[in-house]
Amino acid sequence: MKKILITGASGCTGQGVIKYFRENHAYEILGLVRKKRRDLEPGARYIEGDLQDRSSLEKIFRESRIDSLFHVGGAVDPHNNKELFYRVNKQGTRELVDLAVRAGVGEIIYCSSTSVYGKFDQPQIDEEHPLNPQGHYARSKLMAENIITRECEKAGITGGILRLPIILGKNDRHLYPRLILFNRFHIIPMFGDPGHRLSIVHPGDIARAFVAVSEKRFRKINSFHVVSCNPTFRELMLKTAGAYNRNPYYTLYIPYPLLYAGAFLIEMTFRGVPPYKEATFSREYARMIGREWTFATSRIEKAGYSPIMDIDAIVNDMVP
Ligand SMILES: NC(=O)c1ccc[n+]([C@@H]2O[C@H](COP(=O)([O-])OP(=O)(O)OC[C@H]3O[C@@H](n4cnc5c(N)ncnc54)[C@H](OP(=O)(O)O)[C@@H]3O)[C@@H](O)[C@H]2O)c1
Numbered sequence: 001m002k003k004i005l006i007t008g009a010s011g012c013t014g015q016g017v018i019k020y021f022r023e024n025h026a027y028e029i030l031g032l033v034r035k036k037r038r039d040l041e042p043g044a045r046y047i048e049g050d051l052q053d054r055s056s057l058e059k060i061f062r063e064s065r066i067d068s069l070f071h072v073g074g075a076v077d078p079h080n081n082k083e084l085f086y087r088v089n090k091q092g093t094r095e096l097v098d099l100a101v102r103a104g105v106g107e108i109i110y111c112s113s114t115s116v117y118g119k120f121d122q123p124q125i126d127e128e129h130p131l132n133p134q135g136h137y138a139r140s141k142l143m144a145e146n147i148i149t150r151e152c153e154k155a156g157i158t159g160g161i162l163r164l165p166i167i168l169g170k171n172d173r174h175l176y177p178r179l180i181l182f183n184r185f186h187i188i189p190m191f192g193d194p195g196h197r198l199s200i201v202h203p204g205d206i207a208r209a210f211v212a213v214s215e216k217r218f219r220k221i222n223s224f225h226v227v228s229c230n231p232t233f234r235e236l237m238l239k240t241a242g243a244y245n246r247n248p249y250y251t252l253y254i255p256y257p258l259l260y261a262g263a264f265l266i267e268m269t270f271r272g273v274p275p276y277k278e279a280t281f282s283r284e285y286a287r288m289i290g291r292e293w294t295f296a297t298s299r300i301e302k303a304g305y306s307p308i309m310d311i312d313a314i315v316n317d318m319v320p
Contacts, residue, residue, distance in 0.1 A: 003028040005066045005105075007051065007096065008073025009044060010037065012172045013111060016203020016317075017072065017210070018044045025211065030064060032057075032073060051092025054099070061103040068107040069100050070210055071148070075137070076174060079280045082136040089140035094147050101155045107217075108152055108159040109210050114199070114225065114295055115284060116142040116163065123197075126296040127163065127223045135284045149221040160213040161223040162206065165199035165295055166288065170317045175289075179237070182252070183244045192256035192290035194234035199227040199294045202309035202317065212305040225295035228309040233289070235311060243319035256290045 004021075008014040009031025021027050022043030029044035036046050049056035051073060060066075075088040093110075100108060117125060118132035133139045145161050152159050166175055182189045209226040231239075241249050254262075263279075263286035270279040287293070297305070309317075 001026055001028045002067050003030065003065065004068045004070055005030045005032060005060065005064075006044070006070045006072055007032045008071075008111075009033050009046060010035075010040060011073065011076075012169055012174075013167055013203045013206055014072050015041045015171060016169045017070070017207040020204045020207035024207075030060070030066070032060065051088050051096060054095045057096055057099050061099045061105075066100070066103060066105050068109070068214065069096070069105050070109050070111075071096060071144075072111045074111075074141070074144070078135075078137065078278050078282055078285060080137075080278055081275075082278050085136045085140035085278075086143070089137075090143040090147070093144035097147055097151045101151055101157065106157060107214060108148055108157055109213055110144065110148045110159070110161050111206065112145050112161050112163050112223070113138065113141045114163050114165045115288075116145065118284075119287065123292040124294045124296055127225060127299055135282060136278060138284065145223065152221050153219075156219065158214075158217045158219055159221055160218055161221060162209050162213070162226050163223050163295070164201050164206065164226055165293070166201070167203065167206070168200050168314050168318050169203045170320075172318055176240075176318055179240050180244055183241050183246055183249070186246055186249050188237050188241045188249045188251050190237060190251055190253045191233060191259050191286075192254075194237070194253075195232050196290075196292040197230045197232050197294050198236070198289065198292070199225075199230050200236070200311075200314065201226050201307075202228045202314045205307040205309050208308065209300055209305050212300060212303045216303050218303075222299070224300040224303065224305075225297050226300055226305070227295055227297050228307040228314060229311050230294045231311040236315075239311060239315045240319060243315050256286075259290045260286045262286075 010033040031044035115138035
């Protein structure tokens, strides 16, 4: 039976992927978590370890023979200290991949981010679009991509890079808590032109993309956009508020230039005031939610991927 080590197993994606595998595939799963919790999905054996602690990772490879590494974990929160992004996403990936190569792991698939493109002026882009990461998070994700591509190709390890847009599903820690902050006050925020579309992906579909890429056994490490659906911003907001159910709601329209200027002010404030953390809301985030932002998926479709989650299914899973 194929033995897969999943990092970030306690997060939104890790938990959703483990649930999908348990229900659909006979894999043996090891889930890397920083701290074991009682409420983790069944279907995996959880092991404690930290991407910043090489010896904790070394122990895993010493004690288990791993066929495939699905590297999902990382520092994601925009409010993280900027050094943490590099320590976890770049250096942590370097250590993990080094150990995986030494242990003879045959496959590495990585969860990266569409933030590696930075600014773009077309409403939809493919994987060949130039890379121009804007913040520390995006830069650290691109560095991790480069490490994985280089080391896998050098060692003859198969795999791929999944470039993910906004991830939404059960236990999302990033966008959902920000949305319901408004909903709690009976407000539905509409950023920019609410008719703009944005790509979102559910962890179950990320698991399906993993299977598609894994089955093709790519020797050249390619990047793949993985998308579940492209709802309009209005659709996402109304369905989330509807499921959260705090009627009546009042709509708050925030034009894109105002959203962007607000993000700029927040960034400058965080940059100028100790402890100099990354801003909780940045221009990068404003671009992500305030403008049309979709990703072509023909490359992963050619590998056999098709999504199963639509916007209703995603919102139902996301809102408890
Ligand atoms: N969220 C998005 O919209 C989005 C979009 C594009 C790409 N991505 C990428 O997709 C992946 C999954 O995202 P997600 O939304 O599922 O993230 P998440 O819910 O925040 O989960 C992150 C996971 O990484 C773990 N982690 C953090 N620091 C670690 C460390 N030092 N050592 C070991 N594990 C560590 C966390 O453990 P704890 O439970 O202990 O914190 C958690 O299990 C990430 O690599 C992220 O960069 C996310």
